[in-house]
Amino acid sequence: MPRQAVRAPDGAARRWAVRGGSLAALAAVLVAAVAVGSVPIAPGEVLDALVRGVRGRVEGTRDVIVWQVRAPRVALAAVVGAALALAGTAYQAVFRNPLADPYLLGAASGAGFGAAVAMVYGGTAGAAGLAALGVPGAAFVVAFATVVAAVLMARQGGRLPIVSLVLAGVVLGSSLSAATSFVMLTDRERTAGVLAWLLGSFSFAEWRDVAVVAALLAVAGPAGFAARRAFDLLLLGEASARRLGLPVERFVWAVVGAATLLTSAAVAVAGVIGFVGLVVPHAVRLAVGPEHRDLVPLSLAWGAAFLVAADLLARTVIAPVEVPVGIVTALVGGPFFLILLRRGRPT
Amino acid sequence: MTDAPARLALEGVHFRYDAGAEVLRGVDLTLAAGELVGLIGPNGAGKSTLLDVASGLARPTAGRATLEGRPLARYGRRALARRMAVVPQRPDLPAAFTARSVVAMGRTPHQGFFASERPHDVEVVEAAMRRTDALRFAGTPVGALSGGERQRVVLARALAQEPAWLLLDEPTAHLDLRYQADLLGHAATLAHTDGLGVLAVLHDLNQAARFDRLVLLDRGRVAGDGPPEAVLEASLLSRVYRTSVRVLPGPPPLVTTDGGA
Numbered sequence: 001m002p003r004q005a006v007r008a009p010d011g012a013a014r015r016w017a018v019r020g021g022s023l024a025a026l027a028a029v030l031v032a033a034v035a036v037g038s039v040p041i042a043p044g045e046v047l048d049a050l051v052r053g054v055r056g057r058v059e060g061t062r063d064v065i066v067w068q069v070r071a072p073r074v075a076l077a078a079v080v081g082a083a084l085a086l087a088g089t090a091y092q093a094v095f096r097n098p099l100a101d102p103y104l105l106g107a108a109s110g111a112g113f114g115a116a117v118a119m120v121y122g123g124t125a126g127a128a129g130l131a132a133l134g135v136p137g138a139a140f141v142v143a144f145a146t147v148v149a150a151v152l153m154a155r156q157g158g159r160l161p162i163v164s165l166v167l168a169g170v171v172l173g174s175s176l177s178a179a180t181s182f183v184m185l186t187d188r189e190r191t192a193g194v195l196a197w198l199l200g201s202f203s204f205a206e207w208r209d210v211a212v213v214a215a216l217l218a219v220a221g222p223a224g225f226a227a228r229r230a231f232d233l234l235l236l237g238e239a240s241a242r243r244l245g246l247p248v249e250r251f252v253w254a255v256v257g258a259a260t261l262l263t264s265a266a267v268a269v270a271g272v273i274g275f276v277g278l279v280v281p282h283a284v285r286l287a288v289g290p291e292h293r294d295l296v297p298l299s300l301a302w303g304a305a306f307l308v309a310a311d312l313l314a315r316t317v318i319a320p321v322e323v324p325v326g327i328v329t330a331l332v333g334g335p336f337f338l339i340l341l342r343r344g345r346p347t
Numbered sequence: 348m349t350d351a352p353a354r355l356a357l358e359g360v361h362f363r364y365d366a367g368a369e370v371l372r373g374v375d376l377t378l379a380a381g382e383l384v385g386l387i388g389p390n391g392a393g394k395s396t397l398l399d400v401a402s403g404l405a406r407p408t409a410g411r412a413t414l415e416g417r418p419l420a421r422y423g424r425r426a427l428a429r430r431m432a433v434v435p436q437r438p439d440l441p442a443a444f445t446a447r448s449v450v451a452m453g454r455t456p457h458q459g460f461f462a463s464e465r466p467h468d469v470e471v472v473e474a475a476m477r478r479t480d481a482l483r484f485a486g487t488p489v490g491a492l493s494g495g496e497r498q499r500v501v502l503a504r505a506l507a508q509e510p511a512w513l514l515l516d517e518p519t520a521h522l523d524l525r526y527q528a529d530l531l532g533h534a535a536t537l538a539h540t541d542g543l544g545v546l547a548v549l550h551d552l553n554q555a556a557r558f559d560r561l562v563l564l565d566r567g568r569v570a571g572d573g574p575p576e577a578v579l580e581a582s583l584l585s586r587v588y589r590t591s592v593r594v595l596p597g598p599p600p601l602v603t604t605d606g607g608a
Contacts, residue, residue, distance in 0.1 A: 229455050235441040236452070243402060243435075244508070245428030245456030290443050 018288055022298050026305045033074045033312045038319065039065055076205040076269065077311040077325070078304035079213040081276050083266040085303025086217070086224050087259040088277030089284075089295055093231040094255050095162060101278035102263040105169030105256070106146040108274075109176035111267040114142025116183045116194045135197065136209070140268035146172055147260040160252060199324030200271035202311050209269040216265055220258050221300055227251070228292035235290065275329040276307055279337045286340050306333065351416035353380040355401060355431075355512055355544060360410035362393075362400055370396045372567035373410070378546050380511065383538035385555040386548045387578075388564035389588050394548045395436070397564065398516050401546065402433045414512070428456035431512040432505035436520060436548075438497065442490025446500045449489055450476055453507030475506035479533065495526035502533060513537060515547040519554065531557065552579060552602040563587060 034046045041049070041062055049066040052059060058067050087102035095104065103109070114130065118138035122131035130138045150172050154164035180198075184191045230251055233241040238248050263277075280303045281295065288294040307325070310332065314325040355378040362371040370393045378384050378401075386394050399405040400412055403419040412419045414430065422430075432453070440449055453475070454468045476482045479499040489497055498518065505513060515534065519527040531554055538545040538559070549555045561578040563571035565587040571578040579602055584592040594602050 229452070229458070232441075232444075232448075233452060233455060235444075237439045239404060240435060240439065242404060242424055243428060243431075243433045244452055244504075245425040247424045290441055291448060 015288060015294060019294070019298070022301045022305075026301045029305045029308050029312075030074060030078065033077075033308045034066055034070045036312060036316060037065070037070060041066065072207050072210055073202045073205040073311070074308055075207075075210045076213070077202050077308045079210055079217055080202075080266045080270045080273065081280075081303040081305070081307025082221070082300045083213055083217055083262045083303070084273065084277035084307070085280040085299040086220060086296070087263045087266075088303075089281040089292070089299045090224060090227075090231070090255050090259050091277075092281055093234050093292065094252055095166060096234065096237075097166075098282065099278070101274075102259060102266075103173070103272070103274070103277070104166060105150050105260065106173035106176065107143040107260060107263045108267060108272045109173035109180065110146030111139040111143035111264065112198050112272055113146075113176045113180045113183070114138040114140070115197050115271075116180045117142075119194050119197070120183050120187045120190050136268040140264045143264035143267055144260060146176060147256070147264075151256065158249075160249060162252070165256075196324060197271050198326075200273035200326035200329075201314075201322065201324055202270060203315075203322060205269075213262075213265050213269060216262055217300075220262050223258065224296045224300075225293075227255070228296055231292040231296070232290075271324075271326065273307070273326045273329055275326075275333045276303055276310075279333050280306055283337060283340055286343075353415060353511075353544075354378060355415075355546070356411070356413050357397075357401065357407075358411045358413075360397075360400055360407045360412060362396055362405060362408050369408075370567055371400065371407075374564070374567070374569055376401075376562055376569065376572070378512070378544045380544045381538055381542045383535055383545045383559045384547070385558035385561045385575075386546060386564060387550075387552060387555050387561055388570075391566075392564040392587075393567045394564055395516060398433070398514055398546075398548055402431060402514055403427050425456045428508060430510060431514065432508040432510035434498075434501050434505050434513070434515045434518055436516040436518075438501045440489045440497060440500070443488050445486050446481055446489055446492065446496075447472065447476070447485040449500050450481070450503045450507050453504040456508060471509060472503075472507050475503040476500075478506060479503040480529075494521045495523065498522060498526065498530065502530065506537075510543065512544045513546075515545070517548050517550055520550065527551075527554070552584070555579070556602070 031043050031046050035041050035043050039062075045062060046066060049063045050071070052063060053067045058064060084102050088100070091100040091102060091104055092098060115135050115138055118131045118133070118135045130141070133141060147169065150165060150169040151160065153168040154160060156164070184194050230246050233244050233246045234248070236244070241248050281299045284295055284298045284302055288298060307329070310328045311325050313332065314323045314328045317323060357374055357376045360371055360374045361369060363369045374397060376397070386397065388394055396405065400407055403422060406420055414422065414427075419427070451464065451468070451472050454464070454472065458464070458468065473482070476485060479502045481496070481499045481503045484492060484496060489500060492500065498521070502518075513534075518530050518534070522530065534545050534547060535557070537543045547558075555561055556575045556579055558575060560573065561571070561575050562569060563578050563583070570587050571583055579594055581592050581594045584594070584602065592602065
């Protein structure tokens with residue numbers, strides 16, 4: 001009698017509807033973002049141009065706009081959004097903290113500092129090494145180094161106490177933010193440029209950037225899905241997770257390593273875009289609950305869709321001027337999330 | 348099975364938390380397959396710590412802890428979780444998970460990293476829930492369950508691990524009479540019928556009186572180890588619990604303090 005209740009206990013039909021709807025929404029947002037711009041292109045033509053390009057034929061102005069201007073930008077927003085949402089989902093599980101986001105361990109402040117130094121002091125001997133990496137390279141290296149430093153400071157013997165790790169990351173991040181502000185003030189001519197970078201933008205998107213983040217995501221995405229049960233176990237607390245077979249320490253190391261790579265790469269190519277990694281996992285949780293078999297893949301999809309939509313707004317609301325996309329994610333995403341929170345049950 | 352001894356054995360186990368005082372000071376304890384053993388003792392005697400050591404969560408600072416002839420420290424987390432399950436005192440359950448999802452977590456040590464749930468997993472989960480009478484609320488979020496129902500979910504999760512060894516930390520602490528009796532009944536059946544080695548930390552000495560064997564812990568040392576009628580002895584209990592204890596003649600013996608009935 002209750003057999004069915006055991007197999008499909010929590011609305012399997014609804015889950016499949018949410019999964020299908022999410023994929024459809026992502027596809028629609030992607031096509032719309034390529035279609036909309038100073039030269040509007042019909043959705044059908046977007047698809048035709050994409051198909052032609054995949055076959056190696058880029059013909060006419062519209063194909064060039066699609067393939068060289070809009071598609072790389074949309075694709076970059078999609079992979080960066082997916083990467084940040086995945087890292088945020090992982091951190092919220094590992095740190096068992098709803099306020100955790102991909103920047104928790106200082107990656108964003110490190111990236112900002114690296115980029116600011118490269119931009120402001122790029123011409124001087126002291127920063128030549130950093131500047132030689134280019135702004136994205138400098139941002140990536142310092143972001144990664146910041147998290148490594150936080151880990152080294154928090155480590156006690158072979159153990160990595162989570163509270164110490166978070167504290168070290170937060171403190172390092174604050175110090176680096178202060179240092180970034182100082183760097184900006186020493187050269188007021190470049191302040192606006194640094195600030196614009198810090199707030200995030202996809203206006204210089206190139207396929208090369210897309211390829212880097214997509215390659216990382218191609219490994220981290222499936223790995224994150226494979227780890228869905230481990231994430232679930234961590235919700236029981238460290239002791240229970242261990243007793244159910246999870247080597248908690250090793251798992252946390254692996255997650256922090258992978259999330260730091262993803263986050264550093266995302267920040268390096270797009271600047272510090274806040275809110276995606278914090279809010280998308282929560283929004284998905286409100287829709288499908290806390291189990292990671294759905295939370296991981298749907299966070300990837302909605303992270304991509306959310307950031308593509310935010311970038312679309314960023315370049316169209318007061319066109320031809322662009323709003324930094326990080327401002328859009330916070331201004332639009334914040335109230336949207338609060339509405340979700342009021343309607344759904346708290347996570 | 349190999350000819351490895353089917354027992355959980357602690358030999359001369361000492362344990363201290365980082366810089367603190369020694370919590371366990373030379374404990375010897377064995378648990379054989381099919382045996383139902385109760386671990387009793389006053390607050391702070393080291394019962395929970397002993398359970399942590401026996402479940403491989405804490406490593407002895409001195410002495411040996413072995414399971415089936417092999418040091419606990421040499422088991423990987425997954426391998427150990429396939430042999431041994433622990434029912435914690437106050438299970439921390441994510442409120443939005445359904446009871447069924449929580450029980451299914453017990454299958455994790457048997458599942459491959461990428462693999463999804465196999466038909467066999469579904470059967471084991473269902474059997475475990477039927478056994479603890481948790482099937483009725485399989486689809487209910489655990490946050491909406493009563494304390495007794497949650498405890499049955501956690502016991503089912505432990506059974507879904509298909510363990511040979513089961514450790515329980517004050518399993519009846521938050522349960523009313525009926526669920527206390529249910530749970531102790533399960534523990535006895537699992538030991539005597541299914542052949543599991545069952546070790547339970549107990550506070551209620553009258554529940555302890557129904558166990559096969561009792562180990563009495565006092566300030567990190569074993570003060571008594573034997574059948575209930577030997578360990579539940581007025582002068583021993585009075586000394587260990589530092590209060591005047593009376594044992595009314597049984598069987599089973601009834602333990603009370605002078606302040607009680």
